[in-house]
Amino acid sequence: MQARIIMLVDLDYFYAQCEEKRNPSLQGKPVVVCVYSGRTEDSGAVSTANYIARRYGVKSGIPISLAKKKLKDIDSVFLPVDHEFYREVSEKVMEILRSHADEFEQVGIDEAYMDVTQGTRGSYEEAKELAARIKKDVWTQQKLTCSIGVGPNKLVAKIAADIQKPDGLTLIEAGEVGRFLSPLPVSRLVGVGRKTEKKMETLGIRTVGDLARFDVQRLVEVFGRKLGTYFHNASLGIDDEPVQERGEAESLSRISTLKENTRELAVILEEAEKLCDEVYARLLRRGLSFRSVSILVVATDLSVYSRSKTIENPTKELEVFKKTVRELFAKFLSESDVEARRVGVKVSNLAKEEEKQKQLTNFFG
DNA sequence: GTATGCTTTCGGC
DNA sequence: TTACGGCCGAAAGCATAC
Numbered sequence: 091m092q093a094r095i096i097m098l099v100d101l102d103y104f105y106a107q108c109e110e111k112r113n114p115s116l117q118g119k120p121v122v123v124c125v126y127s128g129r130t131e132d133s134g135a136v137s138t139a140n141y142i143a144r145r146y147g148v149k150s151g152i153p154i155s156l157a158k159k160k161l162k163d164i165d166s167v168f169l170p171v172d173h174e175f176y177r178e179v180s181e182k183v184m185e186i187l188r189s190h191a192d193e194f195e196q197v198g199i200d201e202a203y204m205d206v207t208q209g210t211r212g213s214y215e216e217a218k219e220l221a222a223r224i225k226k227d228v229w230t231q232q233k234l235t236c237s238i239g240v241g242p243n244k245l246v247a248k249i250a251a252d253i254q255k256p257d258g259l260t261l262i263e264a265g266e267v268g269r270f271l272s273p274l275p276v277s278r279l280v281g282v283g284r285k286t287e288k289k290m291e292t293l294g295i296r297t298v299g300d301l302a303r304f305d306v307q308r309l310v311e312v313f314g315r316k317l318g319t320y321f322h323n324a325s326l327g328i329d330d331e332p333v334q335e336r337g338e339a340e341s342l343s344r345i346s347t348l349k350e351n352t353r354e355l356a357v358i359l360e361e362a363e364k365l366c367d368e369v370y371a372r373l374l375r376r377g378l379s380f381r382s383v384s385i386l387v388v389a390t391d392l393s394v395y396s397r398s399k400t401i402e403n404p405t406k407e408l409e410v411f412k413k414t415v416r417e418l419f420a421k422f423l424s425e426s427d428v429e430a431r432r433v434g435v436k437v438s439n440l441a442k443e444e445e446k447q448k449q450l451t452n453f454f455g
Numbered sequence: 456g457t458a459t460g461c462t463t464t465c466g467g468c
Numbered sequence: 469t470t471a472c473g474g475c476c477g478a479a480a481g482c483a484t485a486c
Binding site: 125127133134135136151152154155156159171281314316317339340341342343344345346347392431 | 471473475476478479480
């Protein structure tokens with residue numbers, strides 16, 4: 091294959107930046123966007139914080155009460171998430187980005203990969219100009235900053251974008267990949283979270299360079315064939331994944347925090363059925379049927395359990411969904427002594443109505 | 456033995 | 469000292485089919 095030029099555009103501290111865009115008087119202060127669980131006044135977690143808040147140690151995932159403690163006596167702003175607004179902003183930015191790409195792949199609400207090989211005629215010099223142009227367009231049209239990474243593939247582009255944030259632009263040409271990756275901690279690689287990082291550390295692997303020197307066979311033994319070879323290739327900056335449009339979501343889910351911890355079926359089902367109604371509404375709007383139903387329980391100690399069931403034929407019956415959810419919760423509670431803090435429901439194995447028809451047609455062929 | 460499907464857990468954002 | 473959301477997709481691990 092021809093050498094590619096891939097770009098990853100990442101909107102900076104997205105939810106908090108959207109809030110700054112909506113209300114510029116927030117700029118200059120710590121801004122913390124929160125998911126309030128409703129259990130007590132400040133229970134919940136931080137979704138995103140701007141860079142000023144991050145200087146005080148406030149970051150994604152920490153408890154709101156801890157964030158407030160870190161910002162005690164500081165003039166700061168705590169806001170609840172407003173997904174609808176962020177989605178509108180995101181759609182406008184993605185439209186801008188798409189117009190500059192040969193191939194486009196949105197990842198989540200605030201990130202997109204772009205294959206710009208053709209548009210830049212394979213030149214990093216032109217890629218740099220294009221990236222600057224994109225940053226300017228996103229700023230003038232939407233008043234948002236972003237960080238851009240450019241490299242020979244998605245893996246390198248992603249890591250490059252992470253190197254300088256916010257409002258960064260980092261280019262790594264094919265010949266520089268080895269020097270660029272080697273000194274970085276393995277946690278920079280997609281797929282290496284806290285657990286994998288610990289596991290690698292026990293093997294004496296701390297940097298991407300360490301990983302590159304590590305025996306592939308042993309990596310496969312420890313992590314399995316797929317993940318082991320992925321880690322090996324990743325450490326060498328090898329990645330052939332194409333940039334391509336993503337289709338419909340593969341699953342739809344809702345989770346919420348209970349008023350009080352419980353293992354009473356009736357209490358759990360009352361909440362779960364509300365969640366079913368909400369997931370079902372989204373399902374209908376998209377004209378989808380489902381084949382699999384899952385439940386999720388987050389225990390008092392925050393450990394997570396899930397159970398699921400797949401049915402014979404795709405259906406779009408709300409009652410089938412709820413009945414399956416009731417069965418799964420009843421079975422789960424009878425088989426464990428877990429006390430629930432949060433409960434969730436999910437549908438997956440989704441299919442469009444027309445395709446369901448097609449499946450039946452094929453079946454009776 | 457390999458492919459495929461289902462369930463559960465992990466981890467990114 | 470603790471505190472604690474709500475999504476999503478990927479992959480492992482297992483069972484079954486071919």
